[in-house]
Amino acid sequence: AQRVTQPEKLLSVFKGAPVELKCNYSYSGSPELFWYVQYSRQRLQLLLRHISRESIKGFTADLNKGETSFHLKKPFAQEEDSAMYYCALSATGTGNQFYFGTGTSLTVIP
Amino acid sequence: NAGVTQTPKFRVLKTGQSMTLLCAQDMNHEYMYWYRQDPGMGLRLIHYSVGEGTTAKGEVPDGYNVSRLKKQNFLLGLESAAPSQTSVYFCASTTLSSGTLYNEQFFGPGTRLTVL
Numbered sequence: 660a661q662r663v664t665q666p667e668k669l670l671s672v673f674k675g676a677p678v679e680l681k682c683n684y685s686y687s688g689s690p691e692l693f694w695y696v697q698y699s700r701q702r703l704q705l706l707l708r709h710i711s712r713e714s715i716k717g718f719t720a721d722l723n724k725g726e727t728s729f730h731l732k733k734p735f736a737q738e739e740d741s742a743m744y745y746c747a748l749s750a751t752g753t754g755n756q757f758y759f760g761t762g763t764s765l766t767v768i769p
Numbered sequence: 770n771a772g773v774t775q776t777p778k779f780r781v782l783k784t785g786q787s788m789t790l791l792c793a794q795d796m797n798h799e800y801m802y803w804y805r806q807d808p809g810m811g812l813r814l815i816h817y818s819v820g821e822g823t824t825a826k827g828e829v830p831d832g833y834n835v836s837r838l839k840k841q842n843f844l845l846g847l848e849s850a851a852p853s854q855t856s857v858y859f860c861a862s863t864t865l866s867s868g869t870l871y872n873e874q875f876f877g878p879g880t881r882l883t884v885l
Contacts, residue, residue, distance in 0.1 A: 702859070703861075704876070756802075759804075762812075
């Protein structure tokens with residue numbers, strides 16, 4: 660079975676402070692992992708994917724297969740980072756299905 | 770290029786009524802998906818389609834039906850709406866590009882459905 664866990668429903672940090680949004684997964688194969696973001700009143704959009712090893716808007720995420728984690732990090736949070744963040748796993752097999760975590764609502768306090 | 774669009778944006782139904790949500794994409798994507806988003810539950814897959822004329826059940830398919838008669842459209846139907854189906858519904862699409870098995874899902878703006 661595939662499962663994505665985001666243990667924090669709510670996370671608040673002060674502007675300029677580091678932020679880490681946790682994501683753990685369970686998957687029997689080789690996973691493809693993503694972070695999606697949903698800003699207020701907007702649609703979900705891709706933030707970054709592990710295969711690209713990219714940094715988007717200052718965010719990075721490293722896949723740790725030993726700990727089965729894909730935590731999202733940013734060294735200095737900005738007010739515009741306030742949003743809902745979803746970790747997602749793409750599974751092999753039929754349908755190219757994505758499995759989403761329950762989401763973490765990040766609030767950056769000015 | 771509109772991407773993924775959904776109609777309607779909002780709808781209020783009475784218990785037992787039926788309705789159809791329309792998702793359209795202009796990116797020639799093979800795969801299309803319907804999710805529901807509920808507080809504390811994240812996004813849960815209702816049904817999906819890997820191509821025109823094919824559909825499959827996701828995690829929470831009960832009470833919903835879908836059809837993919839045209840590649841660009843994916844319809845979600847509620848035959849007899851129930852209050853438990855009050856939710857925000859998102860459609861998404863994706864494709865398999867050369868050299869990469871997994872791809873970004875592109876989402877629609879969502880449909881907010883309330884069932885009284």
